[in-house]
Amino acid sequence: xxxPIKTVAVCGAGGTMGAGIAIVSARAGFATICYDLAxxxxxxxxxxxxxxxxxxxxxxxxxxxxxxxxxxxxSRTTSLDDLAAADLVIEAVFxxxxxxxxxxxxxxxxxxxxxxxxSNTSTLSITEIAGGSGREDRVVGLHFCLPAQLxxxxxxxxxxKTSPATLAAAWAWCEQAGQLPVKTQDKPGFxxxxxxxxxxxxxxxxxxxxxxxxxxxxxxxxxGLGYKMGPMELLDLIGLDTQVRLCEAFYPATLDPRAAAPxxxxxxxxxGLLGRKSGRGFFTYEAGKMFxx
Amino acid sequence: xRYAIRQQGESRSFPPGDPFHAGASAGGAVMxxxxxxLQADDTKAAILIELGTECLGVHTGEKxxxxxxxxxxxxxxxxxxxxxxxxxxxxxxxxxxPEAIAAAKAVFEAAGLTVVVCSDQVGRIIDRLVRPKYxxxxxxLDEGLASAKDMDTTCRLGLGYPDGPIExxxxxxxxYHHDVTAALFAATGAAAYAPARRALVAKQRQGSDGS
Numbered sequence: 001x002x003x004p005i006k007t008v009a010v011c012g013a014g015g016t017m018g019a020g021i022a023i024v025s026a027r028a029g030f031a032t033i034c035y036d037l038a039x040x041x042x043x044x045x046x047x048x049x050x051x052x053x054x055x056x057x058x059x060x061x062x063x064x065x066x067x068x069x070x071x072x073x074x075s076r077t078t079s080l081d082d083l084a085a086a087d088l089v090i091e092a093v094f095x096x097x098x099x100x101x102x103x104x105x106x107x108x109x110x111x112x113x114x115x116x117x118x119s120n121t122s123t124l125s126i127t128e129i130a131g132g133s134g135r136e137d138r139v140v141g142l143h144f145c146l147p148a149q150l151x152x153x154x155x156x157x158x159x160x161k162t163s164p165a166t167l168a169a170a171w172a173w174c175e176q177a178g179q180l181p182v183k184t185q186d187k188p189g190f191x192x193x194x195x196x197x198x199x200x201x202x203x204x205x206x207x208x209x210x211x212x213x214x215x216x217x218x219x220x221x222x223x224g225l226g227y228k229m230g231p232m233e234l235l236d237l238i239g240l241d242t243q244v245r246l247c248e249a250f251y252p253a254t255l256d257p258r259a260a261a262p263x264x265x266x267x268x269x270x271x272g273l274l275g276r277k278s279g280r281g282f283f284t285y286e287a288g289k290m291f292x293x
Numbered sequence: 294x295r296y297a298i299r300q301q302g303e304s305r306s307f308p309p310g311d312p313f314h315a316g317a318s319a320g321g322a323v324m325x326x327x328x329x330x331l332q333a334d335d336t337k338a339a340i341l342i343e344l345g346t347e348c349l350g351v352h353t354g355e356k357x358x359x360x361x362x363x364x365x366x367x368x369x370x371x372x373x374x375x376x377x378x379x380x381x382x383x384x385x386x387x388x389x390x391p392e393a394i395a396a397a398k399a400v401f402e403a404a405g406l407t408v409v410v411c412s413d414q415v416g417r418i419i420d421r422l423v424r425p426k427y428x429x430x431x432x433x434l435d436e437g438l439a440s441a442k443d444m445d446t447t448c449r450l451g452l453g454y455p456d457g458p459i460e461x462x463x464x465x466x467x468x469y470h471h472d473v474t475a476a477l478f479a480a481t482g483a484a485a486y487a488p489a490r491r492a493l494v495a496k497q498r499q500g501s502d503g504s
Contacts, residue, residue, distance in 0.1 A: 199426050216409035
């Protein structure tokens with residue numbers, strides 16, 4: 001028997017993913033503590049959250065009174081001690097094993113014994129993150145998809161020591177939050193990234209091998225397979241530097257040659273071609289318009 | 294652009310009843326071979342050969358990277374047993390004449406198809422890119438990473454795909470997946486293309502269950 005989850009804390013709530021998770025939680029009626037190191041980030045995220053719900057009201061998807069109620073579920077803090085009230089902590093901090101382990105280690109001394117720790121990691125091992133936390137049986141993976149406030153899917157991954165009760169509590173919370181959980185083993189990339197990262201690399205290698213232009217690869221995938229977005233455009237959106245980081249997390253864990261960052265990707269990042277955010281990646285972007293597609 | 298068709302056997306790109314057949318006329322500037330052997334003819338704007346898993350070079354011969362003429366390969370992308378998609382993968386060689394590419398595109402686009410151009414490599418664009426993903430998904434299924442349903446759900450909801458890898462590869466046919474990946478594996482030697490266990494099983498069972 002586990003303690004019902006009433007209060008949720010989100011670590012890294014000043015970031016895009018963390019803010020989205022906080023929206024999911026607050027929208028479902030959970031008291032939601034938004035934690036981040038920088039108050040500025042939290043302030044910015046709160047403003048964006050308010051804007052998101054304002055749009056929902058504008059589009060008739062939410063009543064104005066409900067917006068006020070949901071915003072009332074959100075609180076902000078830069079003090080980790082305030083997370084003592086949480087029944088569930090979801091971390092969406094920097095994707096670095098040592099950072100996540102240190103956070104859970106500190107939280108273990110602050111939170112009550114029943115609190116479940118969840119990691120939103122996309123590539124790291126839940127078992128490794130849980131290691132040394134002092135509550136390995138109460139750590140679970142909850143991987144949200146970007147943008148979390150719009151995407152229903154959550155990959156739920158138990159670590160080697162995660163107890164059935166913890167898994168059940170996390171699963172139930174996902175459902176209460178209106179999300180759709182899918183269960184995966186604690187393996188690199190779970191389902192989504194295990195399929196997506198090597199596929200994206202294969203596409204880059206196809207460009208490098210002169211198989212086709214980025215535009216023709218995107219057209220082929222969209223028309224032939226019915227994908228909404230082509231892989232080259234998606235890479236530009238994610239950021240080519242981010243793809244390198246994903247490869248660097250994924251390849252050492254799998255030794256899958258498809259997961260290794262392709263030479264062209266590294267050259268583009270070295271040349272400052274990072275994708276949409278730098279104005280040029282596989283395509284060129286000017287004033288919100290895409291060229292070369 | 295008028296086109297003529299020479300056909301022997303069934304075409305995967307243009308099965309019987311496909312409206313593309315009705316648009317053909319004798320003496321067209323573009324000659325399309327559906328299962329018939331290549332006949333060189335420099336007077337044609339383009340000669341198009343429907344490809345299976347083989348390279349265009351099998352039909353034309355190759356010359357140390359200098360090959361190319363008015364002959365192109367093509368295949369309308371099709372996921373095994375699924376109906377043909379609206380996509381035509383047009384295969385060129387290093388010295389394929391630009392006018393031949395333009396003529397080929399004009400013929401297919403006039404028929405309402407979308408054309409992409411690729412070099413003469415095994416798997417062209419789509420099979421080269423998606424077959425390793427299907428292999429990985431089939432291996433994940435064997436290894437217990439997740440259920441087929443959860444993998445498919447993850448791809449549909451997490452990535453916005455119209456279908457998941459398991460449902461798609463099964464719908465297209467695992468024995469077909471075996472044939473495509475076996476050709477890719479033979480040409481590249483890359484482990485990612487080696488037919489997955491479930492594809493091998495399906496291939497070995499082909500015919501034994503009436504398929």
